[in-house]
Amino acid sequence: YRAKERGGNCYCFYSQEMVRIGEQWVLRSELRNAVHRNELFLHYQPRYEVESSKLVGMEALVRWLHPENGVMFPGTFINLAEKTGLILEIDRWVLEAACARVKQWQEAGEIHASVSVNLSYLHFKEPDCVQMVMDILRKTGLHPGCLEIELTESVFVEEAEVALDMMRQLKMLGVRIAIDDFGTGYSALHYLKKFPFDTLKIDRSFLENVTISEADGVILRTVIDMAKKLNLRVVAEGVETEEQLSYLREHACDEVQGYLLSRPVPEEQMEKLLFSISN
Ligand code: C2E
Ligand code: MG
Ligand code: MG
Ligand code: MG
Numbered sequence: 001y002r003a004k005e006r007g008g009n010c011y012c013f014y015s016q017e018m019v020r021i022g023e024q025w026v027l028r029s030e031l032r033n034a035v036h037r038n039e040l041f042l043h044y045q046p047r048y049e050v051e052s053s054k055l056v057g058m059e060a061l062v063r064w065l066h067p068e069n070g071v072m073f074p075g076t077f078i079n080l081a082e083k084t085g086l087i088l089e090i091d092r093w094v095l096e097a098a099c100a101r102v103k104q105w106q107e108a109g110e111i112h113a114s115v116s117v118n119l120s121y122l123h124f125k126e127p128d129c130v131q132m133v134m135d136i137l138r139k140t141g142l143h144p145g146c147l148e149i150e151l152t153e154s155v156f157v158e159e160a161e162v163a164l165d166m167m168r169q170l171k172m173l174g175v176r177i178a179i180d181d182f183g184t185g186y187s188a189l190h191y192l193k194k195f196p197f198d199t200l201k202i203d204r205s206f207l208e209n210v211t212i213s214e215a216d217g218v219i220l221r222t223v224i225d226m227a228k229k230l231n232l233r234v235v236a237e238g239v240e241t242e243e244q245l246s247y248l249r250e251h252a253c254d255e256v257q258g259y260l261l262s263r264p265v266p267e268e269q270m271e272k273l274l275f276s277i278s279n
Contacts, residue, residue, distance in 0.1 A: 031077055031086055035093050039065050042097055043264035046273055047257045050249050055273060059116040060098035061264045087120040092132060099140040101267060111274055114146040116178060121154040124163040130170060144174030153185030164195060171196050192230055200227040204238020211243040221251050
């Protein structure tokens with residue numbers, strides 16, 4: 001309003017900044033209520049085995065149906081959730097909802113696909129993290145072998161020893177552990193040796209130019225080879241083109257996930273995918 005009074009073409013940086021801070025503050029209090037107001041829901045993105053083209057897993061991805069803004073994607077609120085600690089509650093909700101749904105699908109038919117859930121590094125500062133996973137598995141009845149937990153490299157930067165201990169306990173439960181967005185963070189390679197991963201998810205940035213840039217190809221092939229030598233299952237994220245898929249097939253990547261195969265879909269659609277495909 002001030003800017004208009006002053007003649008139209010100038011804007012007031014100060015008040016814009018205040019608006020932004022105000023919006024974040026409002027969003028924070030709305031996010032605080034999102035869980036118990038049932039505003040969170042899940043999309044699932046299928047994961048396929050390259051060799052057999054079978055649907056072998058799915059990743060649960062959180063969405064927030066905001067009362068005014070409509071559907072909000074994690075990129076718009078996960079940071080805020082981590083800053084405020086609300087991520088602990090959100091992830092717990094996601095874990096339970098995903099485990100319960102998959103258990104239900106398994107009871108309805110011959111479903112062998114497992115489910116992957118993202119856990120923020122903040123859980124690894126919580127002494128009851130392993131207990132939380134145990135409780136949810138017990139409560140939902142999901143077999144631990146059907147659950148994979150996806151962690152990003154931030155987990156290993158802080159409190160590496162505590163994280164290692166918790167991961168070992170999760171492994172003892174029978175839960176699998178994936179390193180997510182591999183190659184985007186600190187990527188110290190010794191983490192791969194030190195931590196008991198089962199799966200390595202190659203970040204989609206490594207795929208982008210793989211069919212046109214020889215250097216990108218070399219990096220991708222090296223990551224796949226290394227992961228295999230360490231006995232990790234290799235999953236490529238963000239597969240968008242046929243060319244990328246055939247490249248991955250040619251270089252023996254185990255599994256793929258990406259828009260080419262399927263976008264993340266609502267649970268009704270995931271259910272159709274699970275029950276229509278003969279596995
Ligand atoms: P992520 O775990 O690496 O998940 C993959 C992201 O890539 C998803 O974004 C997915 O929609 C997107 N994606 C999949 N295939 C393609 C593709 O072919 N092309 C492109 N361009 N993108 C693709 P989304 O759902 O927006 O999630 C973003 C990130 O938010 C996730 O990255 C994950 O780090 C985080 N996140 C999502 N759900 C949760 C959750 O429940 N808890 C926590 N802590 N983080 C979550
Ligand atoms: Mg993930
Ligand atoms: Mg990822
Ligand atoms: Mg990510």
